[in-house]
Amino acid sequence: MNLDRTTEQKAEILKIAMIGLLVILLYFPTFHMFIYDWSNDDNYSHGFLVPFIVIYLVWTKKDELRQLQPAPSNLGFVVLLAGLFTYLVGTIGAEWFLKRASLVVVLAGLILYLYGNAHFKCLLFPTFFLIFMVPLPAIIYSNIAFKLQLLVSVVSAQLIPLAGVALYREGNILYVSTGPLAVEEACSGMRSIMALLALSALFAYIMYKNRLKQWLLVAFALPVAIVTNIIRVTITGIMAHYWGKEFAEGVLHESFGWLVFVIAFALLFLVSKVLDLIFPTTPSYTSQQEAQAEQGDSSK
Template identity: 40%
Template sequence: MTVAECLKHHRVQFLLVLLILAAVYWSVVPEMVQQWYEDENYSHGFVVPLIAGYFAYERRKDLASVLAEPWWPGLLLVVAGLMQLVVGWLGTEFFTMRSSLVVTLCGMTLFLLGKRLFRLMLLPLAYLLFMVPLPYIIYDMVAFPLKLFVTRVSIATLKLMGVVVMREGNIIMLPFTTLEVADACSGIRSLISLLALAVAYAFFLEMGQLRRGLLILAAIPIAISANALRVIGTGVLAQYWGARAAEGFFHEFAGLAVFVVAIALMIGLGSLLSRGKGGAA
């Protein structure tokens, strides 16, 4: 029996399973969506399920025709996901609770429809992890050294450009104003969003796995470099226009412009990597 036939024949049972899953995660998912709305670092969360759905849609013919062969060990993964949810709930650890949804979905796919379908659904399911906000302890562990790195690079570049500047931690001191390299300028926000976009973009292109991996990894230096450029540009303008260059409209516009530049660089790199034999590694 194919997956399409199985879903049609057991549609009531599958609907019941989905209703139970929705009831179990009723309080988890809405709170995660609220964080997407309130926290700019994770606003990309709104598009992640859509992209994951598109990945599944692209495979719809293969998914419908593959044989449904329920794999009983998948039930252990379902139990592991539900236990992860309980542990996260007891410890009020949101990342554990939210990521357990992906684990549970993987287990249900294996248990109900089998390993062949799971292989086809692995990318869409794994991509859903991008919608789960990181624990702030991990976020801070990444953001802090990035801030210091971007500050050092910016200071060195500004000095080469003849700008009189000094550094204290992540503080850039200019003759007429002082700038702070905050989390938004560290590149962590762009990095998270750009990685999610890079994975999607890499799998839309016709290229080998090695090139896909290279394109995805390139999102890291691209995001960091683009934000360093933002800080350098702000420092140069602040030298002549003071603190106004780092506040209000310019600050918001610079953040958007930097992200657009980062996307353009990623698209350009993807175009280069996809040239020639698209399937070659």
């Protein structure tokens, strides 16, 4: 029996290795572009962490996966074909977003086709978490970033005068006494949004079982990122008035990048605590029995 089980395990490892090799060969140019974008685009520098996070999440599921029996699903073959077709369209049209995103669909299809629904459900979040390493198409990214630039500019232009600073706004340019301050794309909040969405999704998955709480926490990543960047631009404008434009746009501006992300994460953590108060976790009947049993043992 042990010999048969060892043989099955070796065959399974060999099958996974062969499939993994085929995926790597197919997506090798795409992996190269992933690394290039992560290295050269600060908006997606967190992409380097995503594969390692996914590997860890899968590893935490190892015991659960061992208990599941493979039940291949033909639906997975359809999903796999859809992913490969998306890759083909992206290759013909030279659209890197489609080629990159197709990797997630292909992996989902392989899991469903080879192992079935139970394995797919178990690995659903780790698989689709990979989407956070895929850069958005430039046209979509720029369109969203431009609208956020204007929003941040308009709100900051209303807040800065509250500190006694005379200000005139023209588009995304804020004019203070020491000169113009441009609310660049980096100040739009897109960089924070991309990283915070990934972080909030991971945080929600680990912390909550309630789907509503998970989705609410992820949804709050967007306004939190916008609010923190409004704070960043507002403080920069005030500093530029009192200490000079060079000071505000120099070391202060660079250090604000990390500070803003820390503030954003703190706000997100605060949101999670508010959600805990609004939607308190009710212990299951089994958990209550276990707690009562432990209390009984300790009293003896």
